[in-house]
Amino acid sequence: MKFEELENLWAAQSPSTAASVEFTALKRNLIPEMKRRGRMFRYGIFMAAFGLLVIPILTVANYRYARPANPTWHWVDAAFWMVANFTLLVFMLRALRRQRTLLQQSAETVRALTTLSLASLEAEMKDFRRGLWIVPGLVGFQLLSLYMKFPVTEHGWGPFTLRAGAVLGFSVLLSSVFWRHYHVNLKRDHARQREILRELS
Numbered sequence: 001m002k003f004e005e006l007e008n009l010w011a012a013q014s015p016s017t018a019a020s021v022e023f024t025a026l027k028r029n030l031i032p033e034m035k036r037r038g039r040m041f042r043y044g045i046f047m048a049a050f051g052l053l054v055i056p057i058l059t060v061a062n063y064r065y066a067r068p069a070n071p072t073w074h075w076v077d078a079a080f081w082m083v084a085n086f087t088l089l090v091f092m093l094r095a096l097r098r099q100r101t102l103l104q105q106s107a108e109t110v111r112a113l114t115t116l117s118l119a120s121l122e123a124e125m126k127d128f129r130r131g132l133w134i135v136p137g138l139v140g141f142q143l144l145s146l147y148m149k150f151p152v153t154e155h156g157w158g159p160f161t162l163r164a165g166a167v168l169g170f171s172v173l174l175s176s177v178f179w180r181h182y183h184v185n186l187k188r189d190h191a192r193q194r195e196i197l198r199e200l201s
Contacts, residue, residue, distance in 0.1 A: 026110060026113055026114065027113055030113060030114070030116075030117040033117065033120075033121075033189075034099075034102070034103060034116070034117055034120045035103070037099055037120060037123075037124050038096060038099050038100065038103070041092050041095055041096040041099060042096065044088065044092045045089060045092045045093060045096065048085045048086075048088040048089035048092060049089060051081070051085035052082065052085050052086060052089065055078060055081055055082055055085065056078070056082070059074070059075070059078040062074070063075075068149060069149070069151070069154065070148055070149065070151075073145070073148040073149065074149075077145045077148075077149075080141060080145075084138065095123075095127070098123070099120065099123070102116065102119060102120055102123075103116075103120075110196075110200065111197065111200045114193055114196050114197055114200070115197065117193060118190070118193045118194065118197065121186060121189060121190050121193065122190065124186060125182065125186050125187075125190065128178065128182045128186070131178070135171070135175065139167065139168070139171045142167050143164055143167060143168075146160055146163050146164055146167070147160060147164075150163065
């Protein structure tokens, strides 16, 4: 149900009935949105834990059978991604715990429910802004790793350019999806819910 439909229902009902209809409609729309963030955390936890299991296996297998040209960098690269995955896992677990605590709070009025949803939405937007600083660093390290694994002095620019283009292309594509979600969905919902709270004040 859209916000405009809520306004039409409000105008058509008596004050007590309208308040009940509005709260029910808000709850039906906002609670799934808040739970969606919890599902994203669980996906992230799974991927981080999966990385912690797979990275050591692939690192050892590549070292034994692919015989990297720069063994020292091979282990540095693996250690970096192990630390990155472990840090992400800890962050996701803590964020999921905070999200569950938030959802357990009582929301028996329109204002309480909107405040609860707004807090969840602002936490999600904060996570996106953190990613704005973290992702470029991860992409930069990945490009450095490719350069070290495929030095142009030995392999030429071809192998490095091909792999670097794939890394940059995938990063830009994924970042554009998150950028659109942030600006088209999150910012719009944030402004609308702040306006609802302002009108209820």
